[in-house]
Amino acid sequence: MTLLGIVFATLTIVLSPVLRQETKAPQLDLKDLNGRPVRLSDYKGKVVLINFWATWCPPCRAEMPDLVRLQREHGEDLQIIGITYPPESKTRVRRFARSLKVNYPIVLGTREIKDRFSSEDTLPLTIVINRDGKVSYIISGILLREEFDEKIKPLLMKNKEGEMRNAKSNH
Numbered sequence: 001m002t003l004l005g006i007v008f009a010t011l012t013i014v015l016s017p018v019l020r021q022e023t024k025a026p027q028l029d030l031k032d033l034n035g036r037p038v039r040l041s042d043y044k045g046k047v048v049l050i051n052f053w054a055t056w057c058p059p060c061r062a063e064m065p066d067l068v069r070l071q072r073e074h075g076e077d078l079q080i081i082g083i084t085y086p087p088e089s090k091t092r093v094r095r096f097a098r099s100l101k102v103n104y105p106i107v108l109g110t111r112e113i114k115d116r117f118s119s120e121d122t123l124p125l126t127i128v129i130n131r132d133g134k135v136s137y138i139i140s141g142i143l144l145r146e147e148f149d150e151k152i153k154p155l156l157m158k159n160k161e162g163e164m165r166n167a168k169s170n171h
Contacts, residue, residue, distance in 0.1 A: 022136065025129045026116040028081070032105040033094050040129070043079040047155045048129040049143075052085045052114055055096045060124045063142045064100050070148070071104045077156045083109040085123070130155050 028040040028050075040048065051067060053060035064082075071080045082102065084093050087110055097106050107113075117127045118138055128137040128151060137151050 022134050025127070025133055025135050028107075028113070028116075030083075030107045030113070032107055033090060033097065036105070038081060038105045038107055040081075040133070044133060045131055046077055046079045047074075047131060047152065049078065049080045049152070050117065050127040050129065051080060051082050051143075052109065052117075052123060052125040052127075053082060054084055054086065054123055055088055055092055057123045059142050063124050064102065066143065066145075068101060068103055074156055075103075078152075080104040082106040083113060085109040085114045086111070128152055128155070131158065 025040060025048075028038065030038045032038050040050075049067070049070075051063075053064070055061070067080050067082070070078060082097075082104060084106065087108060090108060093106060093108065114125075117135075118125060120138070120140055122140040124142060126137075126139040126143050127135060128139065130136045136155060139147060139151070143152075
């Protein structure tokens with residue numbers, strides 16, 4: 001192997017997220033800002049987006065109105081779970097979520113929770129879990145419309161038996 005190949009292989013290992021595509025997603029058993037349980041297992045059969053974000057992160061704040069819209073438009077087949085990271089004040093997060101009329105559960109995160117899914121420090125960071133509970137994608141940065149159409153929409157178009165069906169998208 002050439003020196004360039006070794007450097008590339010090393011960078012790939014260092015920069016790779018903890019989870020690989022098509023591995024079973026780790027379990028979540030947390031409480032949202034209102035004390036209600038949020039368990040990944042409750043959304044079996046849906047596509048789940050776990051979105052790590054922070055109130056002080058401009059790209060996170062820019063992305064959230066689109067996530068609210070996606071949850072409203074695709075809520076039958078899609079569940080978004082917002083996890084703040086690094087940890088923030090519950091009062092600040094609650095106020096921020098209300099100002100954006102967030103319509104999906106928000107959980108206060110920790111390093112341990114984030115590390116279950118990825119070692120990346122990029123925010124926002126979205127973990128895409130398919131209907132079978134496996135990680136399909138890890139998206140660093142803002143979830144763009146093109147990424148939604150290319151990666152998530154096809155997962156929404158598969159019914160619970162894996163057969164294709166129609167799914168609209170205005171994202």
